[in-house]
Amino acid sequence: MPLGLLKFGLRRKYKGDRYFPAAKPLRSTYDVVIIGAGGHGLACAYYLARDWGISNVAVLEKGWLASGNTARNTAIIRSNYLTPEGALFYEESMRLYRSLAGELGINLMYSERGHLTLAHTDAAIRTSRWRAEVNRHLGIDSELVGRDDLALLCPELDLAEDVRYPVLGALYHPPGAIARHDAVAWGYARGAMQAGIEIHQQTEVTAIRSRSGDSMELDTSRGTLTAGLVVQAVAGMSSEVARMAGIKLPIRSVPLQACVSEALKPFLNPIVVSGSLHCYVSQSARGELVMGGTTDPYPLYATRSTLDFTEGLMANILELFPFLDNARVLRQWAGIADMTPDFSPVMGVTPVSNYFIDAGWGTWGFKATPVSGKCMAELAATGTVPPLIKPFELERFSRLQQVGERGAASVGH
């Protein structure tokens, strides 16, 4: 309608739609307070309203909406984990992701690329076969492929044999995907706010107390408030926030760095990971290569970038794609990862009643955003731990029942 467009263009005031409803004032009492407005906290808020009709909820965020690890991850989504507990959990997350864009009404740019975990040693081939068998037993699309298949799936990959780590094969996970991480958080935030849930940015929790009776009291930078129960979802600061509630966690906070190249023409379809070379790479919709590696060598809470990381990572990326030697790094950043001893999350109840935790998200948090939000919402609403997250409870360490995912969750082994 050209005439309508002309009239709109000549109007003096534009009536734009707000993406988020206007913020409400902070009140002194809520049924549920969620600490942390990252993907996980926002998803928990959204599912509390959608599945359980609980909307007297505040999400408190010391910084800005989704400005922590939700904005810093490399947006890979997959479910080809090693343990049945892990694989089933992440598979449910992928199932939720596939219909999420339509449900939230936002383009998540969910893009199924196929995920290749390269194997350069006999030991890695063995682990890949193990993962493929576990995955297929659980109905997850995953298989071990050889060099001939790799040449077809990723012709850009250097399959030369006269290198330090020749590629012998790969674990191939066709549904492996990437998505627009910010949009996931924005979609959940809007959905939660439309249901009446409040999101309070620039509101830092400074003290946490159990009150006699059945509630928690929180001091914040904007005053004290009471909550029927609290859900902590602050991956990166989990130990410090849990300490306020008197809870000690099996977590070390370690920076995980990543970087992107300048935009290149689309050439790389699958997500390529190499455990032996400690690196992974995918190409985003705007052409940048998103590249990451292993976590930093010592615990730290500072999100600085280092040249050591970039140099080491590029040496390994060039082993896989030598023709990238002229490509330039556009930007680099770090997020603080909650590293657990078994490379699985810490979710569920804590020694403090009415205080639930969603932590230990190490290098595997973004892909779990929908399922963790849904399960934490169910826990908060019913008080019963959902079977999908039962294996990840904090108590498992005291019982020596870890869920060992080191072989599938990281590239640093």
Place this chain on the structure above:
Amino acid sequence: MKIIDCPLNGPRNAQEFVCAGELKREPPQDAAIGAWADYVFFENNPKGVVHEWWCHVASSYWFIVTRDTGTEEIVATHAPAEFFAGQRRMGGVDDE
């Protein structure tokens, strides 16, 4: 952090060292399983000053680093004997 002042070898590139985690006191052999789980798996993990075991790999030399995990500053490095002697003078090993 690029240079670590090793008590044995002097200032060396940080890449020559490995961090072996927080200084903790090992529980007695007959301690309950919960105490061992706490020792093996759980961490104070503070944002702030922490004492850690580090090793200079090339010389297999173990020592203690006092480090600020908020700023990445190395506050001090200590030979273990000196460190524990100092702790005893101050009344007990500060491991928690």
